[in-house]
Amino acid sequence: MTIIESAKMNNLDPQAYLTDLFRRVHDHKINRIDELLPWNWRPLAQ
Numbered sequence: 001m002t003i004i005e006s007a008k009m010n011n012l013d014p015q016a017y018l019t020d021l022f023r024r025v026h027d028h029k030i031n032r033i034d035e036l037l038p039w040n041w042r043p044l045a046q
Contacts, residue, residue, distance in 0.1 A: 003018070003038070004018070006037075006038040006039075007038045009038070010038040010039050010041075012038055012041065016043070017038065017041060020041075020043055020044065021036055021041070024036065024044070
């Protein structure tokens with residue numbers, strides 16, 4: 001599975017997911033990286 005297909009399988013918009021993921025991953029704590037997986041991901045509150 002690709003990350004895009006994983007996002008689709010979790011009813012996420014792949015473009016929105018990847019955009020948010022790339023914005024957050026650089027300063028996200030490594031021990032909490034599982035929060036960014038498609039099945040755990042939640043967009044940041046605006």
